[in-house]
Amino acid sequence: MKVGLYFGTFNPIHIGHLTIANHLAEHSDLDQIWFVVTPLSPFKKKSSLLDNYHRLEMVYLATKDYDKLKPSDIEFKLKQPNYTIDTLTYLLEKYPDHDFSLIMGEDNLKSFHKWKNYELILENHSIYVYPRISSGNIETQFNDHPQIIKVEAPIMELSSTFIRKEIKEGRNVKPMLPNDVWKFIDEMNFYR
Numbered sequence: 001m002k003v004g005l006y007f008g009t010f011n012p013i014h015i016g017h018l019t020i021a022n023h024l025a026e027h028s029d030l031d032q033i034w035f036v037v038t039p040l041s042p043f044k045k046k047s048s049l050l051d052n053y054h055r056l057e058m059v060y061l062a063t064k065d066y067d068k069l070k071p072s073d074i075e076f077k078l079k080q081p082n083y084t085i086d087t088l089t090y091l092l093e094k095y096p097d098h099d100f101s102l103i104m105g106e107d108n109l110k111s112f113h114k115w116k117n118y119e120l121i122l123e124n125h126s127i128y129v130y131p132r133i134s135s136g137n138i139e140t141q142f143n144d145h146p147q148i149i150k151v152e153a154p155i156m157e158l159s160s161t162f163i164r165k166e167i168k169e170g171r172n173v174k175p176m177l178p179n180d181v182w183k184f185i186d187e188m189n190f191y192r
């Protein structure tokens, strides 16, 4: 089975994330896309980070009506901050028959050379890269790389940071979130 791994903090998951995953489910040869909820990303601070299980619940609510999209808590029991190479090593042991690829935005590809053991990741996994509005350049080593697959997914420029800020300031964020995710955040009083 071909699995695309979409790593993120998902604090909260929003329609930008969901649009990318659905685009890949519809346009690529991936059988499933797993949203891997990261307890702590190596380049991020822990502030305003919701509990792992609440973020996982929101990913579940966002993906439950999509056959190919699945939430994953695989990183919850691994060491923090979560380095993707360590998660991949663990996944390969646990699912030896699966073929794992990564899904990332062009913005993340621009800093990919700073990831732990990125050469090893690229040696063993293909990476689906979708367009993102961002500054900086993609390193020449990644241009025309055989493991990097560019996909023409739609660009939706919103972020979880923006959504959290809007909620804090009392604004309506309903169109930016899957409906059940919006309801959950509202009922739980998150990010206020």
Ligand SMILES: Nc1ncnc2c1ncn2[C@@H]1O[C@H](COP(=O)(O)OP(=O)(O)OP(=O)(O)O)[C@@H](O)[C@H]1O
Binding pocket: 007, 008, 009, 010, 011, 016, 017, 020, 104, 105, 107, 108, 132, 155, 156, 157, 158, 159, 160, 161, 162
């Ligand atoms: N609007 C978007 N469209 C496509 N990809 C996105 C979008 N927002 C975030 N991503 C990407 O999705 C992955 C997971 O995102 P993450 O949970 O870190 O979300 P974020 O919205 O960037 O969060 P934050 O604002 O809290 O930093 C990252 O690789 C990120 O670059």
Ligand SMILES: O=C(O)c1ccc[n+]([C@@H]2O[C@H](COP(=O)([O-])O)[C@@H](O)[C@H]2O)c1
Binding pocket: 007, 008, 009, 038, 041, 042, 043, 044, 082, 083, 084, 085, 108, 114, 115, 116
């Ligand atoms: O392995 C690394 O060195 C590494 C460095 C930065 C980010 N990542 C992964 O990429 C995901 C998205 O990163 P971020 O910082 O844009 O949220 C994050 O959830 C991590 O799983 C991984």
